[in-house]
Amino acid sequence: MAVPIIELQKVNKWYGEFHVLRNINLNVARGERIVVCGPSGSGKSTMIRCINRLEEHQQGHIIVDGTELTNDIKNIDAIRREVGMVFQHFNLFPHLTVLENLTLGPIWVLKKPKAEAEATAMKYLERVRIPEQAKKYPGQLSGGQQQRVAIARSLCMNPKIMLFDEPTSALDPEMVKEVLDVMVGLAEEGGMTMICVTHEMGFARKVANRVIFMDRGEIIEQNTPEEFFSNPQNERTQLFLSQILH
């Protein structure tokens, strides 16, 4: 197996007394698409948030594309430039227009000229199918549109890895599909390493190379989607699947 793009070695994390990540070991291959699921409070969001240092792990090693995450701010910045993240609540900047949201990172972090950043931004807005909203403010868009803008904002940084932290959980049901469609499109294009925390099992079946089940801070089971859904090994996985697949 080639060198993994993300390595988590014996990662542990505590919130005070609460042991939120227990001995997490995970290797992600370049271009791999992983769906992480599990009951709420199982540490799945915390795990992917550790990968771009929005949360700090206290034990173990996290190595992203050859760079280890330490307190060194240079490493953190280098990794954040390679890792895009889409949040449950979009986290768009409400005081900037859609276009300004998309060009902020490229202009200030990647030091691209404004015209070039805007051209790239428009390209990705077209890809998420809302180029006509470029001059609006995020507050004027629907939830689904905002999330698509957020995806485009991450893509504008040209990341090698995309992390999705429950991207459809805060959306009204009728808007889930438009966001998933964009994500499926991104996956089918290939090349992008994706880790997606979601309960959208249809999405998992369709695009994931691997499904990971977490509970109480541990990785309980991981398998290909076919095996994972048709033949879950662990009792807790079976219970979880029976609860979400009615």
Add this chain to the structure above:
Amino acid sequence: MTTASESLPPPSISTGPIAWVRERLFSSPLNTVLTVLSVWLILMALPPFIEWALIKSSFTAATSQECRAGGGACWAFIGQKYRLILFGLYPYEEQWRPLIAAILLVAMIVASCMPRFWNVSLPIIWVGGLIVVAILMWGGVFGLRYVENTLWGGLPLTLILATFGIAIAFPFGIVLALGRRSRMPAIKTLCIMYIELIRGVPLISMLFMSSVMLPLFLPEGFSIDKLLRAQIAIILFAAAYIAEVVRGGLQAIPKGQYEGADSLGLSYGQKMRLVILPQALKIVIPPLVNLFIAAFKDTSLVVIIGIYDLMQSAKVSLTDPAWRGFSIEVYIFISIIYFLFCYSMSKYSQNLEKRLATGHKR
């Protein structure tokens, strides 16, 4: 036809002035009493004031006796003394210089408020403008007579103290607010101590300390100009208050905004400057302007260390034995000046809030 399409008629609305009066002024017994009381108060107070200020007043009298004869306000006194009030002890024949300096300052402030100047030209305008103001006020070059800053006074002085006070205290306050939220314990402690210490002390005592105590701590023969000391005291004082207001704004910004900026790889400085502060400051415009207005008026406290600002020069104008007893007129005059500046700040801030409101519109 479905039932949904059969909409209800709109609620009956009563329009017209009579309906308005009935609804707004006499809708309940309490409301009626309050209305009558208010009208009575206005009728009691307004006509005598108008009679005093306008009808019986004198605008042209040449002496105080003549002025008093009318029984109304003596605005002629203001006409006699306005140059002393506006420019203090500045040499009389040179007073065109502070006049131009004051106009220039106001013009620069107005320009700073207009978005069309929000680019590289603004710092250039300020640097150039301040040099001109300094040359005009001090003189000593280009054949202008040198005027010591102890002779400065009146409105230009008030404007200088307020402009520099606010312009320097604002960024300083932002730095203090960020410092107070810093994760570095030394910086955090320092900022907290500074803010709490300064907030716990009246401005008057700081002005006294700056003029009495500071020289004690400075090496022999080393002294800081009195005006500069007062200016520094005003800046230090205002900054502590601004810091707390800005901190309130920072706390109102959701964690997701920080994370969104972090995930893009923005540095701390970029994150604050481009994402967090624009939103935080927008939220705190009303309390910030409140502080700016307070700082503007608080400059009048420099009288206690013997600086002739607008307030003090107004008081000095009252000491002329030939024109005794027109203090009400003078205080109304300078109150109007203070009011014009403060009300402009207030109006501008409302305007700014409206213009910046687009971001949160849903």
